[in-house]
Amino acid sequence: MKTVKKAIIPAAGLGTRFLPATKAMPKEMLPIIDKPTIQYIVEEAIESGIEDIIIVTGKGKRAIEDHFDHAFELEAKLEEGGKLKLLEEVQRSSRVDIHYIRQKEPKGLGHAVWCARRFIGDEPFAVLLGDDIVVSEPPCLKQLIDQYETTFSSVIGVQPVSDAETQRYGIVDPIYRDGSLYKVRNFVEKPALGKAPSNLAIMGRYVLTPEIFDFLEMQETGAGGEIQLTDAIGRLNEVQNVFAYHFTGRRYDVGEKLGFILTTLDFALKNNELREPLLHAMEQLIARDNMPKVIG
Ligand code: UTP
Numbered sequence: 001m002k003t004v005k006k007a008i009i010p011a012a013g014l015g016t017r018f019l020p021a022t023k024a025m026p027k028e029m030l031p032i033i034d035k036p037t038i039q040y041i042v043e044e045a046i047e048s049g050i051e052d053i054i055i056v057t058g059k060g061k062r063a064i065e066d067h068f069d070h071a072f073e074l075e076a077k078l079e080e081g082g083k084l085k086l087l088e089e090v091q092r093s094s095r096v097d098i099h100y101i102r103q104k105e106p107k108g109l110g111h112a113v114w115c116a117r118r119f120i121g122d123e124p125f126a127v128l129l130g131d132d133i134v135v136s137e138p139p140c141l142k143q144l145i146d147q148y149e150t151t152f153s154s155v156i157g158v159q160p161v162s163d164a165e166t167q168r169y170g171i172v173d174p175i176y177r178d179g180s181l182y183k184v185r186n187f188v189e190k191p192a193l194g195k196a197p198s199n200l201a202i203m204g205r206y207v208l209t210p211e212i213f214d215f216l217e218m219q220e221t222g223a224g225g226e227i228q229l230t231d232a233i234g235r236l237n238e239v240q241n242v243f244a245y246h247f248t249g250r251r252y253d254v255g256e257k258l259g260f261i262l263t264t265l266d267f268a269l270k271n272n273e274l275r276e277p278l279l280h281a282m283e284q285l286i287a288r289d290n291m292p293k294v295i296g
Contacts, residue, residue, distance in 0.1 A: 001152065004145045004207055006119070007050045007126040009041055010112035012058030012103035017256050026061045028130045030260070032267050033274070036067060037254050039093060040133045046096050048141035050126060054099045054119045056112045068098045108226025114216040122210050124148060127229070129204030129255075133263065136249020140205050143247045147181060148207045153241040156233065157205035158182070159251055166196035170230035172244045173197035182244040184237060189223045189230040200244060202230065203251055212236050 015027030022030075028038035038055075045053055057064055071090060078087040103115045113127055126141055134140035140157055147155040158172055170189045174182040174197075188197060206229075215232040222228040236242055252266070253259030268274040 001149070002123050003049075004124050004126055004148060005049070005051045006123060007045045007053050007128055007141075008056060008113055008116045008120070009038065009045075009053060009128050009130065010056045010103075010109055011038060011061060011064060011130060012056045012106055012112050012115075013109075014106055018260075024060060026057075026064055027255075028061075029063050029067065030254075032133070032252075032254065032260075032264050033271065035089075037130050037133065038064060039067070041128045041130050042068070042093050042096065042098070044134065044139045044141055045126065045128060046093070047139045048126070048145055050096060050141070052097045052099065052119075054101055054116045056103050056115050057100055058103050058106055065100055068093055070094070108221070108224075108228055110216050110219050110227035110229040110232050113229055114213060114219075114227075117213045117216075120210060120213075124154075124207060124209050127206040127208060131253065131255030132204035133252040133254055134203070134205070134247070134249045135252070136247065140203075140247045140249050140251075141207075143249075144205055144207045144245055147243065147245045151181070151241065151243055153243055154206070154208045154212070154233070154236060155181075155243045155245050156184075156187075156207075157203050157247045158200040158244045159203050159246060160199045161201040163196070163199065164193070166191060166199060166201065167193050169201035169203075170228075170233075171196045171198060172200045172202070174200060174244065180246040180248075182246070184242060184244050187230045187234040187237065187242075189228045200246070202244075203247075205247070206233075208233075209236070209240065211240065 011028045015022035018027050029036045055064060075087060101115055103112045144155045144157050167190055170187055171191055172184050173186040175185050176183050212232055215235040219227050219232045222231045233242055252263040254263050268278050
């Protein structure tokens, strides 16, 4: 059996929800406290046993390559200054080989994944999206890889969302479940409100068999005028099993503004240095906001 050792991280989207910040800076480089979101994703891949990562980039995404490059001068300075903890942080992603490919035009997530087909070849592989950070033990991707190793089939990570949120996600139409694993009838990308077949939403973590590329190759544009990965997964499911797996762990939506702010707050509250000063500052902000306005 071929094991899952390669991962694709699509990062060529326009990041319109964070404009103007993303005009010249990739959305994937926006930090949660002091770490770019894409580094959380790379670390999850490493901790799940991935050995090679290909990041799909596009126009204006140079900062991602610079970020994962060796920073010899910086590393030497940190070592000299005895800042070993920071040095370890800076070197953390060097445990994996990172490759890059360009998606010339942002035609959709499905197209971005297809761009990496030659790098993947004839192996099962993972896809991780930077819009979701998952904090879990074992890591979210490792949970999916474990399922792949018992089913030998594609496995898509899902978690339930509220009825109102289903229209923002790819949603699965389950047939039956065995524990946390679902056999799926179909996958629907961004169903209209009230039309979702379930509340199980795809959360940016996938293990896919290489046959997906045959379907991506002929996939026409779908929701939002983009080539959708969800649509190709639906077609793959017609010829081989594709399972959905309800992974455990806390999922943070960093792809939209409120989610990004809440994630930053939650991570800061879990940080020993920041927790107390943040709570104090928040109390002051709230008190100031509630003060009656002084006129004149
Ligand atoms: P999103 O739709 O969340 O990202 O795509 P976006 O398009 O950058 O953001 P908004 O909606 O305009 O604010 C999910 C993931 O797929 C990648 C994105 O970079 C993101 O990580 N993607 C999307 C591509 O790589 N190429 C595409 O053509 C579209």
